[in-house]
Each structure stands twice: as structure tokens, then as C-alpha cells.
Amino acid sequence: MTQIREILAASPVMPVIVLDRVADAVPLARALVAGGIRVLEVTMRTPVALDSVRAIRQQVPEAIVGVGTIVTVADFNAAVAAGAAFGVSPGSTDELLTHVAKQNFPFLLGCLTPSDLMRAMQAGFHAVKLFPAKQAGGIEMLKALGGPFPSIQFCPTGGIDATSAPDYLKLPNVACVGGSWLAPANLVNSGDWEAIRLRAVAASALRAVTTTPVTTSP
Ligand code: 3PG
Numbered sequence: 001m002t003q004i005r006e007i008l009a010a011s012p013v014m015p016v017i018v019l020d021r022v023a024d025a026v027p028l029a030r031a032l033v034a035g036g037i038r039v040l041e042v043t044m045r046t047p048v049a050l051d052s053v054r055a056i057r058q059q060v061p062e063a064i065v066g067v068g069t070i071v072t073v074a075d076f077n078a079a080v081a082a083g084a085a086f087g088v089s090p091g092s093t094d095e096l097l098t099h100v101a102k103q104n105f106p107f108l109l110g111c112l113t114p115s116d117l118m119r120a121m122q123a124g125f126h127a128v129k130l131f132p133a134k135q136a137g138g139i140e141m142l143k144a145l146g147g148p149f150p151s152i153q154f155c156p157t158g159g160i161d162a163t164s165a166p167d168y169l170k171l172p173n174v175a176c177v178g179g180s181w182l183a184p185a186n187l188v189n190s191g192d193w194e195a196i197r198l199r200a201v202a203a204s205a206l207r208a209v210t211t212t213p214v215t216t217s218p
Contacts, residue, residue, distance in 0.1 A: 004106040005127045007064060007086050008155055008175035011039040013165060013203040015182035016068060016157060018045050024188050025052035029060040031193035032182065035200020041068040041088050041178065044075055050082040057083045066108075073099045080105060088178075090131050092116065097123050108155060112136055117149050127153040127175060134159025139167055146173045162202060169207045 008014075015032060017040060019025055025048075029040060040063050042053050049067065056065045066086035067079035073095055079087050086106035089096065100107045101123040111117050111128040120128050130142065133156030137144070142154060156168055157178030168177045182199045 002085070002106055004086060004108050005153060005175065007039055007066070007106055008108070008127055008153065010064065011037055011204065012169055012176050012207040013037060013182065014039050014041050014155060014157075014176055014178040015200075015203075016178050016180045017042045017183050018180070018185065019048055019052045019188070020046055022048045022051045022055055024191070025055045026059045027191070027193050028183055028188060028196065029056040029063045029065065031197040032200045033060060033062050035197040036204030037182065037200040038062055039064045039066070039176075041066050043067075043069040044079070045069050050078060053079075053082045053084055066106075070096070072096065076100060076103075088129060090129070092119065101125075114145070114148065117145065117152060121149075121152070126151055127155070129178065130154045130156040132158030133168075133177075134164070138164070139171065142168070142171050142173060146171070149173075162199070165203070166206055 015037060032040060042049050042065060044067060053065055053067055056063050064085045066088055067084040068088035070076050070079055070087050070089045076087060088108040090110040092109055108129045109120050109125045110131045111120050135158060153175040154173055155176050155178050156174060160168060160177050160179040161181045165177050168174050182203055183196055187195050
């Protein structure tokens with residue numbers, strides 16, 4: 001079983017993807033993979049999210065496609081059933097935390113406060129998403145959390161863009177960053193896959209990433 005740390009180490013940037021049309025899923029994933037970004041988070045914010053994940057899995061096998069915006073156990077189970085390689089939540093409930101901790105499934109749990117981190121660690125999570133990162137204090141917040149929580153690796157997400165990402169990636173407790181700037185709605189809606197590929201090229205060059213291949217079960 002691939003661990004969430006391996007998935008985070010595979011890419012400096014995890015695009016946060018919102019899709020309105022299943023037809024966009026495969027060309028978008030191909031553009032991101034062509035630009036060097038293989039780890040993708042498709043959010044459950046639209047009705048076509050899980051069909052999009054299935055389409056990407058079938059037609060873009062190089063992509064490591066996870067499901068984001070998991071807020072309930074039912075969302076989690078639906079994401080697993082759709083074949084997600086990993087899951088992402090913006091936060092946690094007792095029910096979701098308890099359920100996910102029992103599964104052998106890579107999961108990026110959303111945290112914001114020291115109490116969130118203590119709950120996450122107690123349940124066995126040591127790599128988490130900091131959300132919303134910029135709004136919570138950004139770089140200074142991550143530096144402060146590194147004191148009491150030196151073993152936690154973060155994927156900060158929220159308010160990060162191509163300009164600010166390099167500064168986040170310099171922090172020793174940042175494994176990768178998440179953001180929607182690689183696949184914004186205007187480029188997806190206009191089918192400008194080349195512009196998205198170019199954004200992926202720039203993002204994938206932000207930091208040398210692990211050479212360990214990440215394998216996910218089919
Ligand atoms: C998320 O869902 O993780 C965030 O909404 C992404 O934030 P951004 O749009 O500010 O990158």
C-alpha cells in the first residue's frame with residue numbers, strides 16, 4: 001500500500017481540480033501529466049467528480065488521482081469505490097477520523113490548529129493538509145507549528161499560487177503545496193490544455209522530487 005507521504009513526495013504541487021464536465025477530465029489530466037504533474041486531486045464539489053476520477057484512471061494511467069473535499073464517511077466510501085488512489089479532506093469529524101484511521105488507504109487529513117494536529121497524530125496521521133493555509137498565517141503559521149510538531153509534514157493549501165509556492169516549498173516541514181492555479185476554471189472551460197501544460201511544467205520544476213516510483217493498485 002502506498003503511503004500518503006510517498007504520494008506527497010512525488011510532486012511539489014498537487015493541483016486542486018474542480019470539474020463541471022466529465023469530458024474535460026481526461027484532456028486536463030493528460031495536460032498536467034505531460035507537464036510533469038502526476039498527483040491530482042479531483043474535488044467532490046461537483047456531481048461529475050467521481051465519474052471524472054474513473055475516466056482519468058482508465059485513460060490516463062500515469063496519473064495518481066485522488067479525491068478531495070471528503071467531508072463525510074459516505075464521501076470517503078464513494079471515493080474509494082471510484083478507485084481513488086488517495087483521499088483528501090479539508091478538516092475532520094470524529095466519525096471521519098475514526099473511520100479513515102481504520103482503513104489501509106492513503107489519506108491527507110485537513111488540519112488547521114494544534115488541537116487538530118494532536119487529534120490527527122493520535123489517530124496515526126503524520127502528513128496532513130494545512131487548510132486554509134494562507135488565510136491561517138501561511139509561512140509564519142507553518143514555522144510556528146514546526147516547533148511543537150517536528151514530525152508532521154504538511155501540504156499547505158488555500159491561497160497559494162505560482163508566486164508564493166516556492167517560499168512554502170523551502171520550509172522543511174512542507175512536503176508539497178496544493179492549489180487551484182494549475183487548472184483554473186477559465187482555462188478548463190475554454191479547453192486551453194496547452195496553457196495548463198505550461199503551468200504544470202513550471203510547477204513541476206519548483207523542487208526536485210523523489211525518484212522513487214509511486215505505484216498504485218489498478
Ligand atoms: C482547496 O480546496 O484545497 C482550496 O480551495 C484550494 O485553494 P485555492 O483555490 O486558493 O488554491
